[in-house]
Every structure is written in C-alpha cells, then in structure tokens.
Amino acid sequence: xxxxxxxxxxxxxxxxxxxxxxxxxxxxxxxxxxxxxxxxxxxxxxxxxxxxxxxxxxxxxxxxxxxxxxxxxxxxxxxxxxxxxxxxxxxxxxxxxxxxxxxxxxxxxxxxxxxxxxxxxxxxxxxxxxxxxxxxxxxxxxxxxxxxxxxxxxxxxxxxxxxxxxxxxxxxxxxxxxxxxxxxxxxxxxxxxxxxxxxxxxxxxxxxxxxxxxxxx
Ligand code: ATP
Numbered sequence: 173x174x175x176x177x178x179x180x181x182x183x184x185x186x187x188x189x190x191x192x193x194x195x196x197x198x199x200x201x202x203x204x205x206x207x208x209x210x211x212x213x214x215x216x217x218x219x220x221x222x223x224x225x226x227x228x229x230x231x232x233x234x235x236x237x238x239x240x241x242x243x244x245x246x247x248x249x250x251x252x253x254x255x256x257x258x259x260x261x262x263x264x265x266x267x268x269x270x271x272x273x274x275x276x277x278x279x280x281x282x283x284x285x286x287x288x289x290x291x292x293x294x295x296x297x298x299x300x301x302x303x304x305x306x307x308x309x310x311x312x313x314x315x316x317x318x319x320x321x322x323x324x325x326x327x328x329x330x331x332x333x334x335x336x337x338x339x340x341x342x343x344x345x346x347x348x349x350x351x352x353x354x355x356x357x358x359x360x361x362x363x364x365x366x367x368x369x370x371x372x373x374x375x376x377x378x379x380x381x382x383x384x385x386x387x388x389x
Pocket of ligand 1: 188353357
C-alpha cells in the first residue's frame with residue numbers, strides 16, 4: 173500500500189481585504205494540526221453575501237502582498253476564474269476528483285461560519301468531501317443554534333489531530349486558536365471614517381489600500 177498523501181488544507185474567503193483575523197488563527201491552527209501548507213481560495217461572487225467592494229484582481233493582489241513573507245500560505249485562484257458563483261462544495265468536489273479518494277482534505281472556517289454552515293449550498297455533503305478545521309472567533313457562540321445541529325457537530329468532532337492526516341474526510345476539529353477581533357467589515361468602515369488600520373492587517377496590504385483608494389466611500 174502506498175503512503176497516504178499529505179493533508180491538503182484550504183481556506184476560503186472573500187478577503188475583502190485579507191487581515192490578521194484570517195492569517196493569525198490559521199497560522200496557529202497549522203502549528204496545532206501540523207499543516208505544511210494552507211491554500212487560500214478567494215471567492216467569486218459569494219452567493220449568500222453582498223458583492224465585494226474590491227475587484228477580484230484587487231483582492232488577489234492583497235492576498236499576494238499578505239502572504240509574500242508567509243511561506244505557509246499559497247494562493248489558488250480557481251474560484252475567480254469561473255463565471256458562476258463559487259459554491260464551496262463544488263470546489264471541494266473538483267479537488268476531490270483531482271486528488272483522488274485517499275487524499276486527506278480539510279476546509280478551514282471561523283466559528284461564525286460553523287454556526288451558519290447549515291445555510292451553505294449542499295452543506296450536508298461537505299463532510300463527505302473534507303474535514304472541517306474551525307478557528308475560534310471572538311463574539312460568536314460556541315454552541316450550535318439547535319439541538320439537531322449540535323448533535324451533527326458532536327457526531328463528527330475529534331480532538332485527535334493524527335486522524336485528520338489518516339482519514340480523507342468526515343471529521344471536525346475545533347482548534348485552540350488566538351482570538352483576533354478583526355473583520356473585513358470593520359476595516360472597510362474604519363477606512364470610510366478615515367481611521368487608522370494599524371495592527372488590523374499587514375502593512376503592505378494597508379499601503380495597497382491607500383494607493384488604490386479602496387473602501388473610502
Ligand atoms: P466580512 O466582515 O466582509 O464579512 P470577514 O472578515 O468575516 O469578512 P471573510 O473573508 O468573509 O472575512 O472570512 C473568510 C473566513 O475567515 C471565514 O471562514 C471566517 O469565519 C474566517 N474569519 C474571518 N475573520 C476571522 C477572525 N477574526 N477570526 C477567525 N476567523 C475569521
């Protein structure tokens with residue numbers, strides 16, 4: 173029997189803009205789980221969200237600037253190359269086909285996304301395609317909103333990170349990550365009010381926002 177391929181972890185988001193609330197929890201998660209690489213997947217027209225303020229090219233440029241000195245991260249632009257909305261489940265199905273049934277795959281989300289996961293397109297298929305690795309996010313409940321959803325979560329939980337590397341999909345890991353109270357919404361609002369963005373995102377990304385005059389109205 174050949175060796176199991178290394179766990180492939182993906183982190184989707186609008187990244188409008190990318191900020192320390194994305195980067196720092198995922199860096200801590202990677203240390204806990206032993207991830208060598210995390211692939212950032214910027215969304216195209218996230219179906220359940222208002223349209224991004226920055227263009228796809230600007231969001232990609234900001235991701236590139238943010239990860240230039242962070243070798244953990246790489247960028248996959250596949251969702252932006254499609255004309256249709258990017259359903260996470262479809263991207264994961266595509267990756268599963270590309271990499272085969274034995275490939276351990278994980279999708280990283282914040283606690284807020286875990287709480288609203290049941291609103292995602294074909295959410296119940298997600299765990300047949302990947303594991304879910306959940307980062308803590310301040311200000312969000314730690315319990316699911318209904319007993320049924322909590323049961324679903326409990327049935328898939330593991331705290332054994334070795335299983336995430338051995339099994340191809342099906343587990344949920346709640347990581348012990350730093351609480352980073354930053355959101356892209358807050359960054360856009362602060363910019364509109366002319367307030368400082370210091371400590372919220374990498375300086376190279378702030379310089380890009382300044383240069384492009386992004387989020388100022
Ligand atoms: P917006 O404020 O525009 O809704 P956002 O800051 O939530 O954006 P997204 O790009 O929508 O950022 O988030 C992508 C992923 O990152 C989601 O899974 C979200 O839960 C997670 N995430 C975003 N900010 C944080 C944070 N501060 N801590 C932990 N996870 C986060």
